[in-house]
Amino acid sequence: MKILVCISSVPDTTTKITFTNDNAQFNSTGVQFIVNPYDEIALARAIELSEGGKGTVTVINVGEAETDPTIRKALATGADDAVRVNAKPRDAWFVAHQIAKYAKENNFDLILTGRESIDYNGTQVAGFVGELMNIPSVSIAKKIEVQDQTALVDREVEGGKEVLSISLPCIIGVAEGVAESRIPNMRGIMSARTKPLQVIEAVEVAELSSVTKFETPQPRGEVTLIAANEPEKLVELLHSKSHVI
Amino acid sequence: MSVLVYVENTAGEFKKSVFEVVSYAKAIAGLLNTDLTAISIGTVDPSNLNLLGQYGASKILNVNSDQLKSFVSHSYASVIASAAKSENSAVVILSNSFSGKGLAPRVAAKLEAAFAPGAVALPEISGNNLIVKRVAFSSKAFAFTELKAANKVLSLTPNSFELKVDQVQPEIIDFDPQLTNDLNTIIKDIVRSTDKVSLADAEIVVSGGRGLKGPENWGLIEELADALGAATACSKPISDAGWRPHEEHVGQTGISVQPNLYIAIGISGAIQHLAGVSASKTIVVINKDPEAPFFKVADYGIVGDAFEVVPQLIAAIKSYKAG
Numbered sequence: 001m002k003i004l005v006c007i008s009s010v011p012d013t014t015t016k017i018t019f020t021n022d023n024a025q026f027n028s029t030g031v032q033f034i035v036n037p038y039d040e041i042a043l044a045r046a047i048e049l050s051e052g053g054k055g056t057v058t059v060i061n062v063g064e065a066e067t068d069p070t071i072r073k074a075l076a077t078g079a080d081d082a083v084r085v086n087a088k089p090r091d092a093w094f095v096a097h098q099i100a101k102y103a104k105e106n107n108f109d110l111i112l113t114g115r116e117s118i119d120y121n122g123t124q125v126a127g128f129v130g131e132l133m134n135i136p137s138v139s140i141a142k143k144i145e146v147q148d149q150t151a152l153v154d155r156e157v158e159g160g161k162e163v164l165s166i167s168l169p170c171i172i173g174v175a176e177g178v179a180e181s182r183i184p185n186m187r188g189i190m191s192a193r194t195k196p197l198q199v200i201e202a203v204e205v206a207e208l209s210s211v212t213k214f215e216t217p218q219p220r221g222e223v224t225l226i227a228a229n230e231p232e233k234l235v236e237l238l239h240s241k242s243h244v245i
Numbered sequence: 246m247s248v249l250v251y252v253e254n255t256a257g258e259f260k261k262s263v264f265e266v267v268s269y270a271k272a273i274a275g276l277l278n279t280d281l282t283a284i285s286i287g288t289v290d291p292s293n294l295n296l297l298g299q300y301g302a303s304k305i306l307n308v309n310s311d312q313l314k315s316f317v318s319h320s321y322a323s324v325i326a327s328a329a330k331s332e333n334s335a336v337v338i339l340s341n342s343f344s345g346k347g348l349a350p351r352v353a354a355k356l357e358a359a360f361a362p363g364a365v366a367l368p369e370i371s372g373n374n375l376i377v378k379r380v381a382f383s384s385k386a387f388a389f390t391e392l393k394a395a396n397k398v399l400s401l402t403p404n405s406f407e408l409k410v411d412q413v414q415p416e417i418i419d420f421d422p423q424l425t426n427d428l429n430t431i432i433k434d435i436v437r438s439t440d441k442v443s444l445a446d447a448e449i450v451v452s453g454g455r456g457l458k459g460p461e462n463w464g465l466i467e468e469l470a471d472a473l474g475a476a477t478a479c480s481k482p483i484s485d486a487g488w489r490p491h492e493e494h495v496g497q498t499g500i501s502v503q504p505n506l507y508i509a510i511g512i513s514g515a516i517q518h519l520a521g522v523s524a525s526k527t528i529v530v531i532n533k534d535p536e537a538p539f540f541k542v543a544d545y546g547i548v549g550d551a552f553e554v555v556p557q558l559i560a561a562i563k564s565y566k567a568g
């Protein structure tokens with residue numbers, strides 16, 4: 001089984017988010033970039049499914065050379081080879097076209113993405129690629145098993161789950177619970193240096209959307225403290241001041 | 246041209262988040278000087294379909310096909326896209342619910358539309374474009390996304406737009422899309438945890454963390470939630486330890502909620518937890534440590550032991566409700 005895992009490089013979760021250029025641009029100065037946490041889970045599941053000679057795992061990233069360390073980390077974690085589409089990932093539509101083109105040319109059985117990237121939080125790429133390749137997609141999966149040419153997937157729905165049986169090839173957005181993320185070991189880190197990382201050129205895609213500006217949320221006012229033995233005061237404030245009960 | 250809104254039913258009923266998205270779509274139709282058409286897929290009673298008229302949907306396309314008995318994102322997306330074409334709708338709106346998250350990008354791709362997932366406010370109009378405010382960086386910022394293609398798809402974050410009554414008498418029309426796409430997906434089973442208030446829809450959420458010490462103490466969270474008609478949630482270590490099911494965990498790796506009221510009990514307020522809850526309108530924190538980071542983002546705080554405070558709070562709420 002050939003598995004393709006899409007990885008994006010995102011600011012570390014604890015990073016303070018700031019903007020430059022009159023709030024039109026994300027300020028990446030001094031920001032530590034990591035593999036998107038959901039993509040790590042997807043990668044871990046792909047490795048589990050391929051272990052024991054059952055398949056191969058290729059990772060793909062759409063990004064400029066500065067994302068190479070993120071890709072090397074995925075190789076160190078256990079991917080067999082990697083592809084970087086050499087372009088700035090303008091938006092999810094652009095990214096999806098690059099992934100779809102590469103995946104079409106290379107006949108993967110299963111394509112995994114994260115459920116969303118933690119920077120632009122779109123949940124877009126899996127659906128876009130599914131449509132561009134005319135294959136089934138699941139955007140938020142909680143469990144993935146593969147039997148012959150079928151994926152058995154638990155899909156998240158409001159207040160529960162649906163168990164789906166989907167014929168391969170398909171694309172699945174991975175959520176928490178699908179696998180435990182893996183940490184590269186020394187052997188992995190050593191071998192990652194010599195694993196193939198192919199750099200390919202991007203295809204042109206019309207730009208349909210762009211971010212015009214960013215805004216940080218209004219800070220909440222000072223917290224109003226209420227004495228532990230006077231919860232009725234809290235109830236009163238929630239009712240008459242905040243109008244939420 | 247009209248604005249098209251997809252209205253998702255749950256076992257034939259529409260939830261509040263559906264009326265929100267209809268109100269939102271109606272407001273956008275107003276900005277664009279046009280009408281609102283809704284599309285419903287599945288078996289929904291006409292009396293329920295008529296409810297959509299309360300929020301301004303003047304036309305309802307009713308798709309009731311055996312092939313579409315259950316939700317499959319690619320076939321539903323085909324139906325919605327073909328409705329958009331036949332209605333000549335350049336703007337299509339969905340809810341950013343779990344199924345909306347699967348559907349919306351496929352609808353957008355079919356229409357080669359510019360897509361803004363997770364809108365939290367009405368868009369601004371800029372020439373032929375829309376500028377949509379949406380959440381980014383795990384709720385640490387908003388990104389204003391300009392949709393520049395002729396077709397546009399937006400999905401609305403639940404609980405971010407007020408219902409607005411705008412009564413019209415809707416015309417209900419059976420819509421029969423020609424389905425050609427038969428990608429093979431079979432739904433084998435549907436498991437719904439409970440019939441409790443669902444977390445994504447809830448207006449009030451009561452959430453517990455490690456401060457609760459063990460699953461045997463969850464009765465406290467549930468009793469408070471019951472008293473408020475709230476859904477229950479938890480921090481990640483709680484679901485990791487199996488005290489609560491995974492679908493209750495909120496935060497960056499769990500679900501994002503933005504209820505009117507979020508009550509956090511025995512939760513420290515780690516940044517990954519806040520990522521899923523900081524957009525809540527009002528936040529109450531109960532924690533025995535006055536230095537807990539959660540107090541910095543709270544509207545109201547009680548410094549105290551949950552095992553003493555929560556029972557008193559439950560009593561106070563019950564007496565408020567009774568009074």
Ligand SMILES: Cc1cc2nc3c(=O)[nH]c(=O)nc-3n(C[C@H](O)[C@H](O)[C@H](O)COP(=O)(O)OP(=O)(O)OC[C@H]3O[C@@H](n4cnc5c(N)ncnc54)[C@H](O)[C@@H]3O)c2cc1C
Nearest residue numbers: 454455456480481496497498511512513517518533534551
């Ligand atoms: C990549 C990544 C993703 C993550 N994603 C998430 C996520 O999505 N959601 C999430 O929640 N976490 C997430 N985490 C974990 C997060 O960093 C915190 O570890 C977690 O939120 C802490 O949970 P907690 O507040 O319940 O526990 P703790 O941090 O242990 O806090 C317990 C709190 O309870 C208080 N307390 C103790 N006893 C009492 C009492 N009797 N009465 C009142 N208060 C009491 C303590 O003062 C303390 O503040 C993630 C971490 C990483 C690295």
Ligand SMILES: Nc1ncnc2c1ncn2[C@@H]1O[C@H](COP(=O)(O)O)[C@@H](O)[C@H]1O
Nearest residue numbers: 006008062113114116117122123124125
């Ligand atoms: N630049 C990128 N390169 C490769 N994969 C990506 C990129 N951006 C997003 N993805 C994948 O798409 C998923 C969902 O991203 P999004 O749709 O942007 O929320 C991520 O978890 C990744 O798996």
